[in-house]
Amino acid sequence: MTKTFDILVIGSGLGGLVSALVLAKEGKSVCILEKNNQFGGNLQTFSRNKLIFDTGVHYLGGLSEGQNLCKYFTFLGIMQGLKLKKMNENGFDIITFDGDNIEYPHAQGYENFVEQLSKIFPEEKENLQRYVQEIQRVCNEFPRYNLVSGNRYNDELLYINAKDYIDSVTQNKKLQSVLSGTNYLYAGVAEKTPLYVHALTVNSYIQSAYRCIDGGSQITKLLIRELRKYNVEIHKHTEVTEFCFDENNELTAVKTKNNKKYSAKQFISNIEIRNTIRFAGEDKFKKSFVNRVHDLKPTIACFSVYLVLKPEKIKYFNHNFYHFKSSDSIWNTANYDEDSWANSYMLSCTASKKNPEFAESLTAIAYMNYDEIEQWENTSNTVADKHERGEDYENFKNRKAELFIRQLEKKIPNLRSCIQEIYTSTPLSYRDYIGGYKANMYGYEKDSHNPLKTIFSPKTKIPNLFVTGQTVNMHGILGVTIGAFVTCSEILGKEVIDKRLQSVL
Numbered sequence: 001m002t003k004t005f006d007i008l009v010i011g012s013g014l015g016g017l018v019s020a021l022v023l024a025k026e027g028k029s030v031c032i033l034e035k036n037n038q039f040g041g042n043l044q045t046f047s048r049n050k051l052i053f054d055t056g057v058h059y060l061g062g063l064s065e066g067q068n069l070c071k072y073f074t075f076l077g078i079m080q081g082l083k084l085k086k087m088n089e090n091g092f093d094i095i096t097f098d099g100d101n102i103e104y105p106h107a108q109g110y111e112n113f114v115e116q117l118s119k120i121f122p123e124e125k126e127n128l129q130r131y132v133q134e135i136q137r138v139c140n141e142f143p144r145y146n147l148v149s150g151n152r153y154n155d156e157l158l159y160i161n162a163k164d165y166i167d168s169v170t171q172n173k174k175l176q177s178v179l180s181g182t183n184y185l186y187a188g189v190a191e192k193t194p195l196y197v198h199a200l201t202v203n204s205y206i207q208s209a210y211r212c213i214d215g216g217s218q219i220t221k222l223l224i225r226e227l228r229k230y231n232v233e234i235h236k237h238t239e240v241t242e243f244c245f246d247e248n249n250e251l252t253a254v255k256t257k258n259n260k261k262y263s264a265k266q267f268i269s270n271i272e273i274r275n276t277i278r279f280a281g282e283d284k285f286k287k288s289f290v291n292r293v294h295d296l297k298p299t300i301a302c303f304s305v306y307l308v309l310k311p312e313k314i315k316y317f318n319h320n321f322y323h324f325k326s327s328d329s330i331w332n333t334a335n336y337d338e339d340s341w342a343n344s345y346m347l348s349c350t351a352s353k354k355n356p357e358f359a360e361s362l363t364a365i366a367y368m369n370y371d372e373i374e375q376w377e378n379t380s381n382t383v384a385d386k387h388e389r390g391e392d393y394e395n396f397k398n399r400k401a402e403l404f405i406r407q408l409e410k411k412i413p414n415l416r417s418c419i420q421e422i423y424t425s426t427p428l429s430y431r432d433y434i435g436g437y438k439a440n441m442y443g444y445e446k447d448s449h450n451p452l453k454t455i456f457s458p459k460t461k462i463p464n465l466f467v468t469g470q471t472v473n474m475h476g477i478l479g480v481t482i483g484a485f486v487t488c489s490e491i492l493g494k495e496v497i498d499k500r501l502q503s504v505l
Contacts, residue, residue: 005031005233007491008254008264010240011435013041014477015469016270017223018484021076024230025500026492031262032232033254035239037383040220041270041434041469048423049308051350051361055425055433057216058348058363059087059320060477061204069204069478071147071504072485078222083213085351088318090116092209095181096323098343098410104178105319106206110136113206117178127170131179132206134165138199144482145200147501149494158451162198163190163331177327184322184346184365186475187299187441190331194448197474204478211350219477237384240271243280243465251280251462266464268487272435273456273471285461292453298440300334301427303342303368305404308361311352313418316359321347323411334367342366342404347411364408368400370438373427382432389428397424442475458487466490 007023009016012034024030038044042056062069063084073079089112091105107116110132118125139145141153166179186193186201212218224234237258244253244261253263269276273293282290324330325343333344345366349359370377373396379389401424409415427439436443446454456472466487470476473483489497 002253002261002263005029005262005264007031007266007268008033008262009268009270010254010276011035011041011270011469012039012220012234012236013270013434013469013480014043014219014223015473015480015484015487016041016268017220017227018076018481019268019270019468019487020232021223021227021230022485022488022497022500023491024227024232026496030227030230030232031264032227032234033238033240033256033262034234034236035257035384035435036433037236038217038220038433039224039234039236040217043216043220044433045215045217048306049421051308052215052217053306053361053363053423054212054216055304055430057212057219057477058346059092059205060084060210060212060216062207062478063210064208067204067207068145068147069481071501072478072481075501075504076223077226078219081218081222081225083218084210085213085318087209087211087320091319092205093182093320093322095178096321096411097177097327098323098325100327104181106182106202108206108208110206117175121172121175124170124172124175127175131166131169134169135199135203135206138196139203142196142200142482144486147505148498149489155452157196158194158455159448160195161191161448162188162193162195165195166198174327177324177330180330181322181324183330184367187334187367187445188331189334189445192445192447192449194446194451197446200474200479201476240279243267245284249284251465254279266466266491268466268468270467270469272437273467274437275435276460276465276467280462280465289461296444296454298370298436298438299442299445300367301370301430301439302365302441303400303404303427304363304365304425305401305408306361306363306423306425307405307415307419308421308423309359309418310420311360312355312358314349314359314362314412314415316351316357317349318351321345321411323347334369336367338403341368341400342407345404345407347408362408364404366404368427370427376428377431379428380432381428397426400424400426436471440471443470443472458483458490 006028007030009020009032020030089108093106095104105116107113114128143149239257240254242255246252347364350361352358352360381387431439458466468487
């Protein structure tokens with residue numbers, strides 16, 4: 001006899017894990033299905049030369065006592081288990097430009113954020129104060145941002161463009177670029193990205209910024225430890241390929257690649273929304289909804305280099321670099337050619353365990369358009385399903401790594417002599433492990449001209465099917481966590497979630 005769960009979660013990204021845990025804590029019987037060898041989606045890590053590298057989570061915000069992600073993680077029972085290192089309070093993110101020796105800091109704490117940038121832009125202090133006040137105001141408009149639900153935000157807020165707002169704060173072009181300088185965190189597009197995306201992304205880091213010691217996968221492990229306490233079944237190497245409906249057209253089960261069937265009363269899809277539609281069948285949804293999803297534009301993909309360093313060669317820096325060729329290229333870094341590629345990037349490092357004054361590895365990320373790797377898009381290669389992509393692909397990766405390292409050497413002279421090993425990941429690596437459409441970094445582009453097009457309800461036309469994750473809501477650790485609670489609110493009721501979260505307020 002097939003067991004019927006109360007809740008079946010498809011995909012073990014953060015949204016799926018959090019949703020599963022919230023529902024399990026309410027006494028629901030829950031099962032999670034994951035196609036890969038490792039749980040966690042963007043929280044996945046990998047090991048090379050006995051060092052751990054993050055694939056998606058390089059730092060976290062809002063984890064100091066009393067802050068929102070800290071409260072969410074406390075409710076989930078994982079906060080105390082996290083191993084964290086606080087980043088430089090006077091500059092956790094540093095914005096730099098070619099030909100400009102000044103390092104422009106984003107500091108922790110609103111007052112400190114203003115103070116540190118005011119040292120460089122003394123005449124802009126009032127404008128900086130106005131900026132941080134507006135960032136906080138925008139975030140506070142979103143009820144679940146502060147855990148307990150309140151009145152719905154004003155839709156007009158969704159139509160404010162991020163670049164336009166930042167440009168209105170100050171006439172200083174360089175400061176405009178500095179305030180926009182972490183848009184790698186949301187793949188900002190000048191004419192599209194709404195202010196709320198910028199605000200919800202950067203605000204928690206300004207509150208506090210931390211690195212995960214030994215990688216972001218510890219979040220996954222802690223969540224799974226909690227899930228086990230509630231007898232949640234978790235299966236990896238279990239790829240869902242089909243939704244099953246009964247004679248009354250009700251969703252009753254899913255089938256997997258190995259031809260197993262899992263039955264449930266309710267389902268949460270934490271996978272790419274296009275796949276959710278494909279597995280269920282387009283006829284199960286309104287045609288306008290299907291067309292809307294197919295019209296969505298994915299955010300840009302990326303290429304990463306992971307550098308294992310020789311011992312005691314490069315000093316550890318307790319911040320990230322966001323580097324750009326020029327201060328007027330912040331919003332245009334997705335437009336590149338072969339010669340200009342990787343002249344903007346995000347760079348972070350990991351401290352050596354033997355000698356923390358030095359770095360043991362570097363990770364650098366640059367945007368990459370998916371069409372660069374389209375010739376290999378019909379290949380796949382994961383730990384669970386290993387295949388080689390061929391010599392041309394390896395040559396492509398090596399050529400890109402060489403170009404990237406040349407750019408990095410402008411910031412770190414003699415870098416090449418400090419490298420022990422070089423590893424890379426292309427958009428195909430992210431697509432295969434994370435499952436995003438065309439390897440999108442952060443789901444789909446939000447558009448301040450048509451914001452409602454990219455905001456989805458967790459409820460679907462199929463009464464017992466719900467969705468969660470970055471393709472249907474905000475991206476990032478905080479955004480996806482909040483999205484999971486919103487999804488659970490639709491299943492349990494808003495009042496139940498509010499009552500539970502009161503315990504950590």
